[in-house]
Amino acid sequence: MSAAPLIEIDKVSKSFDGGRSFAVREASVAVRAGAFVAMVGASGSGKTTTLKTINRLIEPDSGEIRIEGMPVAEIEGPVLRRRIGYVFQGIGLFPHLRIGENIGITPQLLGWPTAAIAERTREVLALVGLPEAYLARFPDALSGGERQRVAVARALAARPRIVLMDEPFGQLDPVTRDAIGSAYRALHDQLGLTTIMVTHDVQEAVLLADQIVVMAAGRVAAHDTPRALMASRADPDVSALMAMPRRQAERVRAVLSDAGNGDG
Amino acid sequence: MDERITDAVRVLPYYLSQHVLLSACALVLAVVLGLPLAVLAVRHPRLRWPLLTAAALIQTIPGLALLALFYPLLLGLSALVAPLVGGSLPALGFLPSVLALTLYAVLPILRNAVAGLSGVNADVIEAANAVGMTRRQRLLRIEAPLAAPVAMAGIRTAAVWTIGGATLSTVVGQTSLGNYIFSGLQTENWIFVLFGCAAAAALALVTDQLLGLIEVGATRRNGWRILAGLAGLAVGTAAALMPLLGGPARGYVIGAKNFSEQFILAELIAERLEREGATAQLREGLGSAVIFRALASGDIDVYVDYSGTLWTNVMGRHDVPPREAMLRDLSRWLAEHYHVEVLGALGFENAYVLAMRRERASALGVTTIAELARQAPQLAFGSDLEFLSRPEWSALRGAYALNFRAERSYSPTFMYRALAAGDVDVISAFSSDGRIAAQDLLVLDDPRHAIPAYDALILISPRRSADPVLRRALAPLIGAIPVERMREANLMVDRSTNPVTPGEAARFLAGRLGPKAAGPQPP
Numbered sequence: 001m002s003a004a005p006l007i008e009i010d011k012v013s014k015s016f017d018g019g020r021s022f023a024v025r026e027a028s029v030a031v032r033a034g035a036f037v038a039m040v041g042a043s044g045s046g047k048t049t050t051l052k053t054i055n056r057l058i059e060p061d062s063g064e065i066r067i068e069g070m071p072v073a074e075i076e077g078p079v080l081r082r083r084i085g086y087v088f089q090g091i092g093l094f095p096h097l098r099i100g101e102n103i104g105i106t107p108q109l110l111g112w113p114t115a116a117i118a119e120r121t122r123e124v125l126a127l128v129g130l131p132e133a134y135l136a137r138f139p140d141a142l143s144g145g146e147r148q149r150v151a152v153a154r155a156l157a158a159r160p161r162i163v164l165m166d167e168p169f170g171q172l173d174p175v176t177r178d179a180i181g182s183a184y185r186a187l188h189d190q191l192g193l194t195t196i197m198v199t200h201d202v203q204e205a206v207l208l209a210d211q212i213v214v215m216a217a218g219r220v221a222a223h224d225t226p227r228a229l230m231a232s233r234a235d236p237d238v239s240a241l242m243a244m245p246r247r248q249a250e251r252v253r254a255v256l257s258d259a260g261n262g263d264g
Numbered sequence: 265m266d267e268r269i270t271d272a273v274r275v276l277p278y279y280l281s282q283h284v285l286l287s288a289c290a291l292v293l294a295v296v297l298g299l300p301l302a303v304l305a306v307r308h309p310r311l312r313w314p315l316l317t318a319a320a321l322i323q324t325i326p327g328l329a330l331l332a333l334f335y336p337l338l339l340g341l342s343a344l345v346a347p348l349v350g351g352s353l354p355a356l357g358f359l360p361s362v363l364a365l366t367l368y369a370v371l372p373i374l375r376n377a378v379a380g381l382s383g384v385n386a387d388v389i390e391a392a393n394a395v396g397m398t399r400r401q402r403l404l405r406i407e408a409p410l411a412a413p414v415a416m417a418g419i420r421t422a423a424v425w426t427i428g429g430a431t432l433s434t435v436v437g438q439t440s441l442g443n444y445i446f447s448g449l450q451t452e453n454w455i456f457v458l459f460g461c462a463a464a465a466a467l468a469l470v471t472d473q474l475l476g477l478i479e480v481g482a483t484r485r486n487g488w489r490i491l492a493g494l495a496g497l498a499v500g501t502a503a504a505l506m507p508l509l510g511g512p513a514r515g516y517v518i519g520a521k522n523f524s525e526q527f528i529l530a531e532l533i534a535e536r537l538e539r540e541g542a543t544a545q546l547r548e549g550l551g552s553a554v555i556f557r558a559l560a561s562g563d564i565d566v567y568v569d570y571s572g573t574l575w576t577n578v579m580g581r582h583d584v585p586p587r588e589a590m591l592r593d594l595s596r597w598l599a600e601h602y603h604v605e606v607l608g609a610l611g612f613e614n615a616y617v618l619a620m621r622r623e624r625a626s627a628l629g630v631t632t633i634a635e636l637a638r639q640a641p642q643l644a645f646g647s648d649l650e651f652l653s654r655p656e657w658s659a660l661r662g663a664y665a666l667n668f669r670a671e672r673s674y675s676p677t678f679m680y681r682a683l684a685a686g687d688v689d690v691i692s693a694f695s696s697d698g699r700i701a702a703q704d705l706l707v708l709d710d711p712r713h714a715i716p717a718y719d720a721l722i723l724i725s726p727r728r729s730a731d732p733v734l735r736r737a738l739a740p741l742i743g744a745i746p747v748e749r750m751r752e753a754n755l756m757v758d759r760s761t762n763p764v765t766p767g768e769a770a771r772f773l774a775g776r777l778g779p780k781a782a783g784p785q786p787p
Binding site for chain 2: 055057077078079080081082083086088090091092093094095096105106109110138151154
């Protein structure tokens with residue numbers, strides 16, 4: 001029943017020091033259309049590097065990435081990137097452009113008619129839950145959470161099928177982070193997106209993703225559903241990492257029951 | 265109103281238009297050169313250090329020296345390309361000025377643009393790449409607008425420097441507001457000096473404010489301010505350049521060195537040419553070496569030089585033949601080697617002499633240079649800016665074993681001041697200088713004839729040698745100016761009370777062209 005994967009990362013390696021050490025080593029991941037995949041792992045495990053090879057922000061030394069069977073190396077970088085949404089921790093709104101211009105940038109680069117850009121801009125702004133009045137504002141007038149919502153809107157404006165996210169909510173406070181995360185997950189389902197999200201927060205990965213790729217020292221250590229990974233004992237590193245959410249939940253429960261006893 | 269102010273205002277449109285044209289061209293060229301270099305430096309970090317260092321090195325050359333260096337550079341270049349293009353590059357005037365000022369203005373533009381471009385937030389760059397911009401789109405839509413405020417600040421700095429530095433271009437024969445300053449300094453016309461400084465400062469201020477408007481507009485993303493600034497610059501430049509449209513044809517170009525007598529004689533020649541219905545423009549304040557080569561290459565058409573100067577500096581001779589023999593050899597040699605014609609002698613000599621205050625000389629018991637040499641180790645010597653590097657000085661020093669306690673250089677006017685104030689004991693004076701009589705100076709005898717004769721000669725450039733208008737206009741000047749008359753005219757300009765402009769002194773001379781003096785004439 002499983003159709004050909006939408007994104008195939010095939011034995012990708014990348015070294016930033018001429019081959020002495022590898023940020024990513026022979027990583028292979030297949031992502032089917034509609035999946036929400038989280039990539040987790042310690043700092044320096046190669047998850048961000050792997051993500052950026054997909055839209056060619058980083059060129060791999062060897063291996064190949066294919067989208068719908070087509071090697072991305074055969075598509076010009078800017079052309080490829082206009083088809084793929086990208087949201088990252090740094091947000092990177094253009095400070096000299098209004099919110100409307102920021103959101104409409106990719107459709108504009110694609111040469112959409114002005115009216116279509118304006119309509120789509122209003123549409124995605126509503127999708128991320130911001131009022132239309134924001135269109136005329138500049139980024140520095142928005143809060144951090146609002147800015148990241150705009151960044152999501154900008155990534156979605158040109159109707160991409162694929163969205164790549166690199167620690168997208170890392171800079172936000174926990175409440176905002178949870179709200180935007182859940183809102184994005186809803187959008188993912190509503191729009192039929194395929195999302196790959198890099199995060200160091202295993203709990204976030206477990207709560208949002210359908211599948212989790214665990215990376216360690218540049219290699220793919222495991223790739224499965226959150227439930228399966230949390231149950232697995234195959235790899236001690238993976239199980240230690242995946243045990244985190246449960247351990248945290250147990251500690252929170254303990255704190256709650258202590259507090260209850262104390263009150264009683 | 266003071267007649268000097270009237271004089272200053274009369275030439276303002278012309279000086280200002282030349283100044284604005286020069287500054288605007290240099291600034292535009294510097295922007296056109298500096299901004300792409302900045303992009304290159306940011307994209308290729310390996311080029312960054314060499315580029316910024318090269319620009320900074322150029323900055324360390326004094327502006328005046330940079331202008332002066334372009335003269336021989338262009339002469340050499342002209343000699344190289346002349347066979348290829350069948351013409352020669354002008355080595356004086358606009359071209360060297362604009363090139364030197366451009367190079368000077370590149371540094372602040374380059375440095376600020378590099379700082380502006382490097383200062384663009386890395387996240388913004390990543391976002392620009394991620395939304396699918398090409399490198400060019402990223403530069404034009406994101407990096408350039410974000411770097412614009414810092415880059416504009418660099419352009420403002422460059423503009424102020426360029427407008428200030430353009431005053432120095434007078435020295436290489438480009439008319440500018442500096443003409444007020446240089447001629448004013450020589451003739452102690454402080455109104456001219458102040459007028460020139462004030463005009464240049466006002467021009468710099470207005471330009472800076474308009475560029476500032478654009479800078480603020482770029483920072484606050486306010487299109488109206490940018491437009492207003494641009495419109496102000498465009499209108500101002502156009503208005504300043506108006507006098508260039510339909511101005512007089514180029515006509516004859518008369519050169520002058522940097523002292524009053526030269527200004528007066530240049531004005532006199534201009535007056536003679538205008539009387540013949542021709543137009544003439546002056547290139548004043550040129551150095552001795554520059555002015556002869558400018559004549560030989562046709563950048564100027566005519567000027568007055570002195571036989572001894574040409575003998576030692578151009579011919580490189582160290583012997584001192586009698587006056588007539590020197591004049592004969594010189595005329596033949598100049599015609600053979602440079603096709604420069606000696607039209608004739610004006611009738612007076614302006615020799616380098618050593619002069620002292622009379623009471624100081626008698627106190628020391630000095631009347632000749634030989635006697636001076638014995639006392640020299642206790643005395644301070646003041647010279648004009650070029651005498652100490654001229655062969656005459658080597659000859660003099662060699663002949664008398666002169667060795668002063670101190671040697672100082674001044675512009676001629678300040679040299680006389682220094683002598684009067686006792687800062688120096690001996691000066692290198694000009695024998696036709698009215699101040700010798702006015703300040704009661706003693707001219708020391710030269711018993712060993714170390715310094716040659718300095719007959720004032722009219723020289724004509726090769727391309728004007730067959731020009732009948734020039735010959736007809738200048739014929740009345742030949743042998744018609746005795747030294748007393750020239751001293752009188754010089755003193756009118758150089759005296760500290762009630763001085764007149766060189767133009768007025770020239771009219772005084774024109775009205776008193778004497779019966780032919782008995783001095784020697786070239787064959």
